[in-house]
Amino acid sequence: MPIADEDLIVITPTAIKRSESTFLPEVFMGLGTTFKHMLGSVARGKRNKAMEYPEERREDIPVEEGGLYKPNYRGVHRLNRDEDGRVKCVACFMCQTACPAHCIHIEGAASPWDDREKYPIKFDLDELRCIYCGMCEEACPVDAIELTPIYDIVGLTRQEMIFDKEKLLAVYDKTIEAKPM
């Protein structure tokens, strides 16, 4: 579809000034600008937003200054435990169904406990495949799967990055203080 004439905005660049056409004053002004930036960077002033990552982290600075807002950050997953320390998941497959990246694989079995019918004997979550959208957290009817503010997970192999049930429960044990259920 052609663009209508009234939608076109015609911008005519302002005519080049005589002082600009000789380059020199403009060159010196440009040098001044970069020098200001240099001074600001050397002094680590407020212009310099670069952080030295492992020592300085975004979650340590206020949100207003570009910090990370922990309460709704979507990082690595965890499987919550209930009061008795059992896995809270009831193997309803809601998260697996909701997951747009198909990264959750659950195998359910009959629960040994009285308060629920099923529980997962296997709960694999491919952290490399996950897009961290948080749909699993939304879908879960018992608040069993949650996303934590941890984002610096590493592994040496792809296999290592497929988190199984024990690993996901271990994440819960580690992050229970940081993000209470």
Next chain:
Amino acid sequence: MLPQFIVSVITILVVIHVILLSCSYLIFLERKVAAWTQDRIGPNRTNFSFGLLPFKGKHFGLGQALADGIKLFFKEDYTPPQVDRVLFILAPIIVVIPALLSWAVIPWGGYYLFDQAFTVPAWLPLLGGVVVSPTIVNVTAAPINIGVVYILAIGSTAVYGVVVGGYASNNKYSFLGGLRATAQMLSYEIPMALCVLVVILTSHGALGADQFVHQQANGVWNIFYQPLLAIIFFACVLAECNRAPFDLAEAEQELVGGYHTEYSSMKWALFFLGEYIHMITGAGFFTLLFLGGWDLPIIQEPLIGGLGLVLLKFIVFASKILVLLFVMMWIRWTLPRFRFDQLMRLAWRALIPLALLILLASGFLVFKQHAKWFSPWLYTAVNIGAIVLAAVIGPFLPQGPPMNRKVGLAGSRFSPVV
């Protein structure tokens, strides 16, 4: 002869190591300056442990320069199958040799005085037992009395390496880079030589590198007499060592590295080394002509002295060069690269006419230098006059044909036809 020989050898040994080591740290400085202009921090982590030695701490990232060098040594040295093998290997050598040669005449430390006769220790081969009488020698590698001409001559041969490298690579990007380098070097040699000519003229026909320095040490630095000329010369130095904004020959974005696209490992590093040594030489040349060489302003240092004075002068010279190198990096991270037609236009329509104008006016002033009204500050007036003249009459000069304008293709909405 002999004392000069001894001093020359010592100077060569000291300066070559200082230059080669400082090159790796210049790369470090370049990365730091780039980071600072872009509001970053820059390399600050690599310490001197390299994962082997028991050093702790960050050492301000100073280990980065050496780590880069070690990395380059251990990279694969790949020669693509279609290249012209002889020229391909020769090109980095041709780049580095002129770069290593051209600082030979720069008077690093003024003069050294052998104030007493002494005998060379007998254990030294060849020279043992020779008696040296008191004499004054130049602290430079080669004290020849056509110093500036030598620098100009050697400096311009560096482009051969670029052209040969671009040709031998058998790659269109490299070839274009080589072509650009040729045209650029041809164009910018002219204003550079004109600038040198003006300085020679106003320095009473001096040609030796040391003569410029003591003329400026006794009087005022040339940069105050010839401000515009200094700027023109600096632009030419930048163009000569292929630095931004004149780095069209390598132009990472368009030519993916230009003439050194096909090079890897130490061959590539030699190109890099050549560029940085060239920068040092260029800055040294500028210091020599316009910033008074080893001269410290205000203090009237003695012309001839012992080792302390020579060291002081060397340090002063080196720090002036360092400041200029910083300015070069500063300019690199400030100005965008010229388009090729802009580059040519700048040389042929701006720098050369202005340099010629200053040459003419300065020549007239030199001719009248015994007149009552003569003062060297008239050179400054000439320079300022040239800027004003350029700004006033520039727009009235005939314009070139329109280049790189938007062409209305038939059917497009910019088309005049439709």
